[in-house]
Amino acid sequence: MPDRNPVRIGVYTCHCGTNIAATVDVKALAEFAAALPGVVVSREYKYMCSDPGQDLIRHDIRDHDLNRIVVASCSPHLHEHTFRTALKVGGLNPYYFHMVNIREQASWVHENKAQATRKAKDLVRAAVCRVALHEPLERGRVAIHPDVLVLGGGIAGIHAALTLANAGKHVYLVEKEPTIGGHMAKFDKTFPTLDCAACILTPKMSAVRSHPNITLLTYSEVTKVDGYVGNYKITVLRHPRYIDEDLCAGCLECLEACVYKQAKVPDEFNMGLGKRKPIYIPFPQAVPQVPVIDPETCIQFKSGKCKKTCIEACGERHAINLQAEATTQEIEVGTVILATGFRAFDAARAPGYGYGRYPNVYAALEVERMVNASGPTAGEVILRDGRRPQAVGIIHCVGSRDENTNRWCSRVCCMYSLKLAHLIKEHTGAEVFNFYIDIRTPGKGFEEFYQKLLTERVHFIRGRVAEVTDWVFDPSEDGKLVIRVEDTLAGFVRRIPVDMVVLATGLEPRADAPEVRRLFNISCASEGFFLERHPKLAPVNTFTDGVFLAGCCQGPKDIPDTVAQAGAAAAEALALIDAGYVETEPNTARVIEEICCGCKTCNSMCPYHAISFVGEIHKSRINEVLCKGCGTCVAACPSGAIRQNLFEDDQIYAEIEGILTHA
Amino acid sequence: MKPKVAFYWCASCGGCEEAILDLAEDILNVVSAVDIVFWPVALDFKEKDVEAMADGAIEVALVNGAIRSAHQLQMAQLVRRKSRILVAFGACAQLGGIPGLANLTTTGEILHEVYGDGTRPQLEFQHDGQALNLPKLFESVYPLDRMIPVDYYVPGCPPSPRIVADALRVLLSDPLPDPGSVLAPDRALCDECPRKDSHDPELKIDRYYRVQERVLDTGTCILAQGVPCLGPATRAGCGARCISGNMPCTGCFGPSGRVRDYGGKALCSLASIISGNDAGAIDPILDGLADPVGTFYRYSLPSSFLQRKQGE
Amino acid sequence: MPEEFQPRIVAFFCNWCTYLAADLAGTSRIKYAPNAEVVRVMCSGRIDVQFVLKAFAQGADGVLIGGCHPGDCHYQEGNYKALRRYRLLQRLIRQMGIEEERLRLEWISAAEGDRVRVVINEMVEALQRLGPLHKNGQAQERLMEVA
């Protein structure tokens, strides 16, 4: 049907400084646009997204009584919202707008100015054709459930959870392991201040346990995520720890009582350097203070012939229940913070360094435990054969900056290597050699720490280590590990005999990152870390509304950065919660009942069960709230009886025609 | 005096003419109601008789068949000139119809198929001073409205008696429907299909069968039985005659109002509802849809976006 | 020498993976052929076969469909629908005399900026080998024969 007020289009071409103007002839583009049907105003401006830029639009709407706006600038993912708001302020329905991406998808990816300009023209023509058919739309509102899920109980999750809880929001903190604390709990000292990790972490851990607004679900995993921003339904699988968290008083007598008098099982928390019993608590300050039974190694589970002395020891409390089974729990939250952390690179994947082959080659985390006073060696640096090392080599960038393994820099290895160098020297007085590609100390107090180590006469050899070998070239090397490296500063190949080799292993995405990613429907960057919505402007947001990122799951970072990011994620969540609602995009689909023939083709298209078949009228109907606006049913409807706001057939046809109409 | 009515046929099989006769006794009402001034298949009028008429003298002309030859075009243009209302009657006139499938080949190929390398009919031939002419065959088949302005469409191959009767009634009465409209309900066939409620909403096809491969249950949705039925994509109005004959709809009534390319839309829909999420699982199911063009464009190739086979 | 043929490609990209990949290519300043012009849809499942046919009829020499990798669809299953339609459409266009290289479906995740370059460049090369789809101009122009 004919529009009562004829289409009056304003087209705005952005220079984006020189980002666009250097490759696209913006002047020619604006002139071209001016001649297109329905275009009343066509301007070019340095920065359309700036206030003066937006004012241009607002004033033209008023002065030239425009009713459609096209902006040719950057990606709609960056500024579509900005300009829609400008329309709104200008008194126009924000959806009378279409954005043309001539930066990311033209000026930045093409070199030939003529061709880039031609392409930009096509795209603008398409947008003009399209926008003419736009209709006014209203955004819906969805109430935000105030509770928050924080996934991962490392320092990131802990800090985010506490921040939210202190702001009065209820938080579900879900952790895979039997205790929270994550990697940080394994560290001895933290760089560059060398304050003890436990001293700063454990108080936060117990704060989590005692906080009235935090429900702590350890030894648990998220298995299902339903719903959408503001209204997520999360299914949590709770592994049985065989000891009732509510009944257990944390006396740990059951550990003493275990029929295993000596601990026999390699202890995960100590990277297998120590031993634990089948019934154990990961580490003394673990939260919750509740032991867990490992069915793999518990005699009762294996043979059923145990005296069950642990149950005796527990006595009246009856906290131990060997029949316990996994349970699932449904929780409802409005927002989610992913703080699932990282995985340390497996040093065995760099075989040249002999990890797993030579007993005295250690991965950094093992040494972290070793130098830790509460670690397996009570803080002593002792080799597997009981010797104290006279010389120690620390190899940087193992599983980082390496074509064969991971290309990225793990950011923390330089600093923790310096830290370990300092601690090892402190504990053993040994000669310590650092083998590095570059020393990267870009943090507060980092460079100073590096300087301090130089004065401690720690050796720094610049060169990528070729191999660690036990090949003895001359007798002085007997019984030692030899580090072969090209000293790129001295300019020759050196053989450095040492007793102990420490591999500064890098940080990787967790093995289960892909599953988590799919559960929460977010993207991963090429190396497998979770992808933020925008590296600069939305570093803790994801492309799924209401899901935020904190800590190393988004990329390697140290504790200060992690805590800062966790705070930011909490703030983003709070902003949503306190707004009380989110506005939803109106690009939903709807059935035109007069045309629908009730063939039910669409019903099986929708993964969200938004489409139901209404028996009384023999037609299908779409629930607008459940519809997420993918448009699959629209394409599938054989009689064209389903339409999608903002992606109407006619609008897309117009765009195609616009692109292909030869100028 | 009675309104003048003309019937003419272009590239068609004659089934549309039959459809008029299928009105049975109603035909008498028609004949008594109108004054038929031109109907080559039934009455002896000549081209010159039509030329003799004043422009617009004919109230309603029902033209069936597609345009394939210069003569058909010339006649269509003549009838158009003489008629106030011109109706594209039947699938061929509306969409190109079965003859439109010739757009999968070229005229050259067709002539070769028929005459081989032997003598071919000449466009012009001199016989003792007399010039004999044959109409030129076009490279492609065209639906009527690509050649002359068309006021209304009556779908079907052939149009069902009910549709024809309704159409005539509407056309000879006031007020006339919006110009360009198709004189059939703007809804798909399922709407009037007796089997529409026979299958549950979660329709998933694990295999497509050709109709001869399957003994079809007479109560259940044919598509749900794995036989491609184009009812969901095809305009209603035929009274689901094929379905009642336990045969799938092949789409002769063409698309409903919001669909631009009948075959593309039908294909899009039938492909969407199969199971299988990778090529390995999908392809065997699609193998059941032999001859996609013949299946989805049986009546509408010339009116599709692509109109004919591409390339030379 | 004659200027080499510049094919026109209409690229239907899903909003969450392939469109973002194209943005990433931009922010990474990856250079590729300027022949593909993007129509953004929310999901590859929105892409109606009619759109593809329309593009070919309108003068496109090639059509590229970009969606999320299997299992990664932002809308869970839209890309599977796209794949099913694509597999059947390939058979149809072959019958219609359109070479299959002219229609391509690619799964490109938000992280695969360089994949956008590779795919578009490959396609441009392929289309330059094939030449224009409408050897004798637009389909409409065929009407000339009857005039």
Place this chain on the structure above:
Amino acid sequence: MARSYGYFPGCSLKGTGRAYEESLLTLFRVLDLPLAELDDWNCCGATSYMAIDETAAFGLAARNLALAQMAGQQDLLAPCSACYLVLRKTQDYVGRYPAIAQEVNTALGNGNLKILNSVRVRHPLEVLYMDVGTRRLSEKMQRTWHGGPVACYYGCQMVRPYTEVDRAFNPTRMDELLAAVKVPTVDYSLKTKCCGGSLTGTTHSVGVELNRILLKEAVRKGAQAIVTVCPLCQYNLDAYQSEIRRITREHIEMPILYFTQILGWALGGDIGSLGLKRAISGRKTIGQWFTETRVEKEAYA
């Protein structure tokens, strides 16, 4: 009857490496794996060619590959590391760089040949490990080892840059094969270091020094012999021991064996046809080790 493997001997196995060929044929006979020597094969194009004129090297290698593919072989066995590498590299480059493929095929075209990369280039070590497997070797074991521990030496070309045969760092498949027939091996850290290669012929002293390092470390690790997979390695380590003794006054004398010799013997191959007599160093030890002993059947408890 198992399918046959195409066999490309290359110059060495017909010359300095005869012992390798003899033991290889014997071993494959006892495993009844038929070997079909490639008809009309030519120089593989290795080292010197590759260094001077790559295209010519690719051409030579490609011809052999094309012949194998004409002969309908799925696998082409190249026991010499140098042959293996150049053949494998040619396939890789032809597959990866259309320009090279075109050049090579133009050359082959003159002989009505074309390379399709349908043939798999294999090394006996990989074939024994993957196709036969350690389990079957232990089952088929006929003789028990009474000799001393040995050091497995893989050389440089076998596992770099291509790693189908074994891992690039610390390869272990030869160790595993020998372990399968109860031959003790030592943890030998130099298993992929340079044997001196053709340096022994050009910059002699350097080549010999590299040999010395390998031998000495083997001794230090308690090995009484070194086992190789490559005729050049074997020759270098075998031929210069007396010279090394003369220069260094270190008493180094140990057999340098082919892994096919030990396996062939352990699986009951005819001792006479393992090329053992061709050894230069440690002949006495070899004589003592490779005798007609039978497997003692473990007493069943």
